[in-house]
Amino acid sequence: MGSLRTAGTAQRLALPESSSTYLLQELKMIWDEVGQEENERERILEELEQECQEVYRRKVNSANMLRIQLHQSLAESEAEFTNLLLSLGERSFPGRPEKMNGTLKEQLNSITPALQEMQMKKEARLKQFTEVQTEVQIIASEIAGRSENEVVTVNEDDLSLKKLEEHQSELQRLKREKGDRLCKVEEYKVLICNFAKIMGMDPSNVLASVHPSLLIGANEQQKKNISDDILNKLNTMVQQLKEEKNHRLEKLHSLGKALTNLWNILDTTMEERQPYGQINIFSLTSANGMLGPGSLRLEKIQQIESEVHRLDQLKASKMKELFIKKKAEIEEICKISHMDVPYQTEMDNIMELIMSGDVDHDNLLKTMDGYIYKTKEEATSRKEIMDKVEKWITSCDEERWLEEYSRVQCLPDNFTPSKRFLSANYISLYRMREGTQ
Secondary structure, eight states: OHHHHHHHHHHHHHHHHHHHHHHHHHHHHHHHHHTOOHHHHHHHHHHHHHHHHHHHHHHHHHHHHHHHHHHHHHHHHHHHHHHHHHHTTOSOOTTSOSSOOSOHHHHHHHHHHHHHHHHHHHHHHHHHHHHHHHHHHHHHHHHHTOSSOOOOOOOTTOOOHHHHHHHHHHHHHHHHHHHHHHHHHHHHHHHHHHHHHHTTOOHHHHHHHHOGGGSTTOOTTSOOOOOHHHHHHHHHHHHHHHHHHHHHHHHHHHHHHHHHHHHHHHTOOHHHHGGGGGGSHHHHBOTTSOBOTTTTOHHHHHHHHHHHHHHHHHHHHHHHHHHHHHHHHHHHHHHHTTOOOTTHHHHHHHHHHHHHTOSOHHHHHHHHHHHHHHHHHHHHHTHHHHHHHHHHHHHHHHHHHHHHHHHHHTSOTTOOTTOTTSOHHHHHHHHHHHHHO
16 A cells, blocks of 8 residues: 555656656757757757756745745744633633644644634633723723723733633622712712702702702713712712701791790781791691701791891880880889989980890880889888878968968958968968958
């Protein structure tokens, strides 16, 4: 079997030599017939030999180049295969032949399928890395508050499953952090909306002042901003709204108390109270105990404040009348008791405070009532003495009247009662006597 293969090969290699011999013989016959010179014949044969060598040399060079290319391709394929194994973090590949046997083409053909499979595996792994790293960068940008994402660059030298798991773990951590931040943002948004509705504000305007992406019904394609800066701004806004709500609530309670006191002092009718009855804290709250929408609206508070100011002015006017009335009462008590008016300086000062409006009207009534009480006590302490004085004056008047009456009875008939030395009582007694005669 081997001898037949060797004989066949030798026959194929000898075939060109037989063909060239036949052609040389035919050329010699032509030269003999033509009478070609011997020198010319040798020259032509040398040219033929050189041309044949050139042809053989080109063929050998071409075959050698092919061999070099196959060696290079095989080496590059093996190097690429090794690099793929390293980048994918794998020690071996089942489809790669352990030993390289056969011709160069056979060796190259044996490694090519495994190399192509490894390349496909790398592309799939690279796609996984790109997707994971892109998602990581998007979430990281949202957390950092960056408006634009950078181009994702994957390190193709390390595409191992271990590295992929690290990126996936980082992605899961960022997703959890994003979820926590979104929950925190929603909690802040709910608080802001509740505070805004209670105080009659537009929640959309309040949220837009923090960041446009927080608006309810915002464009879904718009990237959410959940950075620390946004969370801090939301927390600050919640604190500001909470403080404003407490301030308005305290002010409303104060106004309600003042309004109720004014109603009681001025004896305001229920019809006049009706428009402002909603300031009661129990009517402000809903069934679940929360403040109702618009219950702390600024316009409502200003309306109640205006009413309190109006009633306060009305109270000041009535208090002035009441002060004058109580002062007159003190003066009347003093007049009856023949006393000097006490607290005159204090009452003058109070009058100046009333005119300037800088006075506590509740204390004013208490002060004036105190003055009246003390004046009455002083008048009561003088009553016994005043009664004795009154009796003494009455007795003196009666005695003087009797003396003058006796003098009148003793007067002559031609007496003229116009003389200056006679008192008025004396003259009246004289006229009384003339009338009885």
